[in-house]
Amino acid sequence: MSLFTLSLALVFVGLAILLSSGLKLGLEKDMVIAVVRSAVQLLVIGYVLTFVFSSNSPFFTIVMVVLMIAVAAQNIVKRKYGFPKLGWRVVVTLFAIEAVSMLFLIGLNIIPPAPRYIIPFSGMIIGSSMIIASLLLNRLNAEIISRKAEINVVLSLGGTPKQAVHMILKDAVRASMIPSIDSAKTIGLVQLPGMMTGQIIAGADPVQAVRFQLIIVFSSLATAALTSIILGSLIYPALFNKHQQLSFKEY
Amino acid sequence: MSIEKLKTDIAIQFKQAGKCYVNGSEKQMVLQNITGDVPAGAVVTLVGPSGSGKSTLLSLCNLLLTPDEGEVRIEGKEVREWDVNKLRQHAALAFQTAPMIPGTVHDNLMLAARLHDISLQSPEELIQYVGLSKNILPRSAEELSGGQKQRVALARTLVNQSSILMLDEMTSALDPSAAKEIEELIIKIHKDEQKTILWVTHDLEQARRVGDYTWLLANGRLIEKAETHSFFHYPEKELTRRFLQGELAGGKDL
Ligand SMILES: Nc1ncnc2c1ncn2[C@@H]1O[C@H](COP(=O)(O)OP(=O)(O)OP(=O)(O)O)[C@@H](O)[C@H]1O
Ligand SMILES: [Mg+2]
Numbered sequence: 001m002s003l004f005t006l007s008l009a010l011v012f013v014g015l016a017i018l019l020s021s022g023l024k025l026g027l028e029k030d031m032v033i034a035v036v037r038s039a040v041q042l043l044v045i046g047y048v049l050t051f052v053f054s055s056n057s058p059f060f061t062i063v064m065v066v067l068m069i070a071v072a073a074q075n076i077v078k079r080k081y082g083f084p085k086l087g088w089r090v091v092v093t094l095f096a097i098e099a100v101s102m103l104f105l106i107g108l109n110i111i112p113p114a115p116r117y118i119i120p121f122s123g124m125i126i127g128s129s130m131i132i133a134s135l136l137l138n139r140l141n142a143e144i145i146s147r148k149a150e151i152n153v154v155l156s157l158g159g160t161p162k163q164a165v166h167m168i169l170k171d172a173v174r175a176s177m178i179p180s181i182d183s184a185k186t187i188g189l190v191q192l193p194g195m196m197t198g199q200i201i202a203g204a205d206p207v208q209a210v211r212f213q214l215i216i217v218f219s220s221l222a223t224a225a226l227t228s229i230i231l232g233s234l235i236y237p238a239l240f241n242k243h244q245q246l247s248f249k250e251y
Numbered sequence: 252m253s254i255e256k257l258k259t260d261i262a263i264q265f266k267q268a269g270k271c272y273v274n275g276s277e278k279q280m281v282l283q284n285i286t287g288d289v290p291a292g293a294v295v296t297l298v299g300p301s302g303s304g305k306s307t308l309l310s311l312c313n314l315l316l317t318p319d320e321g322e323v324r325i326e327g328k329e330v331r332e333w334d335v336n337k338l339r340q341h342a343a344l345a346f347q348t349a350p351m352i353p354g355t356v357h358d359n360l361m362l363a364a365r366l367h368d369i370s371l372q373s374p375e376e377l378i379q380y381v382g383l384s385k386n387i388l389p390r391s392a393e394e395l396s397g398g399q400k401q402r403v404a405l406a407r408t409l410v411n412q413s414s415i416l417m418l419d420e421m422t423s424a425l426d427p428s429a430a431k432e433i434e435e436l437i438i439k440i441h442k443d444e445q446k447t448i449l450w451v452t453h454d455l456e457q458a459r460r461v462g463d464y465t466w467l468l469a470n471g472r473l474i475e476k477a478e479t480h481s482f483f484h485y486p487e488k489e490l491t492r493r494f495l496q497g498e499l500a501g502g503k504d505l
Pocket of ligand 2 (some may be wrong): 306307419420490
């Protein structure tokens with residue numbers, strides 16, 4: 001595909017911008033920014049990936065993965081939940097997820113240990129882990145605020161912090177996993193997943209593309225469970241001080 | 252009587268206790284220089300205008316809040332020296348709204364037993380002790396009436412067999428007859444189990460009826476503490492007289 005044909009796709013965006021200004025949605029500026037950013041980011045990534053794949057060095061692969069984790073963690077933490085010292089807990093969670101997934105995928109020979117596989121798979125795994133983590137934190141934040149009284153009842157009966165948040169943590173973990181489970185249930189029926197679509201367009205055998213997609217589905221289910229459980233158990237002790245009092249600031 | 256015995260005859264002891272809240276850059280003293288003893292086995296009724304710090308004072312006793320100044324001693328031992336889980340089993344706190352844990356009445360009743368891994372002989376007996384039918388056990392706790400919730404909340408604290416019971420406006424949200432029933436239940440518990448009770452109420456008649464001693468808290472300070480009879484009939488402080496005449500609405504005009 002030439003850059004010229006690619007730029008023809010911009011006509012679509014132009015249409016949306018016209019609509020936005022016609023209907024006075026006030027989104028024109030954001031749309032332009034989105035177009036420019038996505039174009040620049042993706043083109044840069046394209047060149048970077050070409051370089052990393054051709055260099056075939058583990059060093060650059062690791063740098064890429066660390067960068068992805070850093071950006072994902074940054075994305076989660078910037079939302080300012082009331083959780084103290086959230087940053088390192090998120091980073092540890094993402095590293096753990098990445099390590100476990102890669103050990104599993106490469107160790108069992110599901111994907112070959114090459115940058116061309118490791119980087120896209122890591123990207124998808126870290127990305128879905130990031131979404132799960134945000135869902136979990138969001139839910140936990142809301143639940144703690146609305147169920148403070150319940151937590152204090154358990155504490156006042158002499159329960160430990162762990163006992164006091166157990167139910168709430170369980171509900172939040174469940175809630176954060178439900179979207180992944182639901183989307184796995186309907187995958188392929190409503191919408192073809194992006195990666196599979198991409199492979200098919202690029203000329204891959206659809207069955208082969210489906211196999212890769214299934215790896216993604218299975219690992220995102222595992223990732224969802226792991227992310228919620230790891231992050232949840234890292235985070236709850238930070239909600240209490242040394243006197244076992246709920247010390248949670250609302251934002 | 253030995254010194255040890257004397258010491259433990261005081262169930263709760265406040266020594267220049269204070270608490271401040273930090274709101275952004277502002278620091279607000281909500282309790283200042285609280286000094287007073289709650290004798291073991293007594294009922295102390297704690298009254299005061301809304302916002303005067305009554306709930307905060309109760310939370311200091313089971314370390315749900317940490318004193319910022321002075322000390323709070325439970326049976327001679329400072330709250331921060333206690334094993335906190337033991338402290339809270341020892342000094343039970345019942346909240347104004349009687350929040351229920353999601354689940355059945357039975358789940359709520361068994362909560363303390365579950366937390367401490369003890370077996371509760373007979374939930375049926377316990378629920379009947381607080382004046383409810385055992386048919387209520389499998390019902391969802393959330394569907395109970397306010398008065399029923401208060402009964403379940405009381406029963407829930409009884410499982411720990413605490414020697415101190417702190418009650419935060421348990422009857423405020425109830426209609427007069429339900430309030431009276433809960434009051435009688437608490438008196439029964441006091442008689443049966445010889446508990447020390449620190450009882451926050453905004454119902455002055457109730458404070459007079461049930462108290463051995465009455466304390467007045469206003470604007471974070473302990474204004475007067477006296478035997479209940481003399482508190483109501485011969486108040487020493489001008490502020491107490493005004494409060495008893497219903498002139499101290501909020502805490503601001505002090
Ligand atoms: N978490 C908190 N943060 C900041 N200020 C608080 C907090 N909790 C209570 N306060 C303030 O502390 C003061 C005392 O509150 P407290 O709840 O102890 O009063 P109270 O006597 O129990 O009132 P009421 O009769 O209305 O229950 C009030 O001015 C209240 O606004
Ligand atoms: Mg109160």
